[in-house]
Amino acid sequence: MPVPPKFAQNVLPRLIKARAAHGLSQRLLALRIGVSEVTVRSWETRRRTPSEDKARRWFGELSVPFPEDTDWFPPTKGPAQCGTRSGYQVHGAADQPACQACNDAQNAYMRAYRRGRR
C-alpha cells in the first residue's frame, strides 16, 4: 500500500521527532501502541501506513494532535472480499481491525472448524 504523500511529508517527520523528544525507542513505542517493533519501523520508513485506529494511538502516545482530515489513511472499510475468511486475513495483513462482515466470516469458520474436530 503506497504511503499517502501528505502523511509522508507533513506528519511523519513530526511523529519521528516527537518520538525522539519523548526519548522512546521504536521498540518502546511499539509496546505502547500494541504493535510489533517491525511495524513501527515500517511506518517510519514509509513502507506501510497505519490504520486510522493505530495511527490515533501512535499520535496519542506522542502527544501529537491527530489531524482530523484523515482522508490519507487507508479506508477502514476494507477489501473487496469482505465477508470472507480471506477478507479477514487481508485486514490483519494490512494491520487493520477486521470489519463486522469479516469477523462474522472468521467466527463462522472457527465454529465449523471446532465442530469438525470433535
Ligand SMILES: [Zn+2]
Ligand atoms: Zn472486511
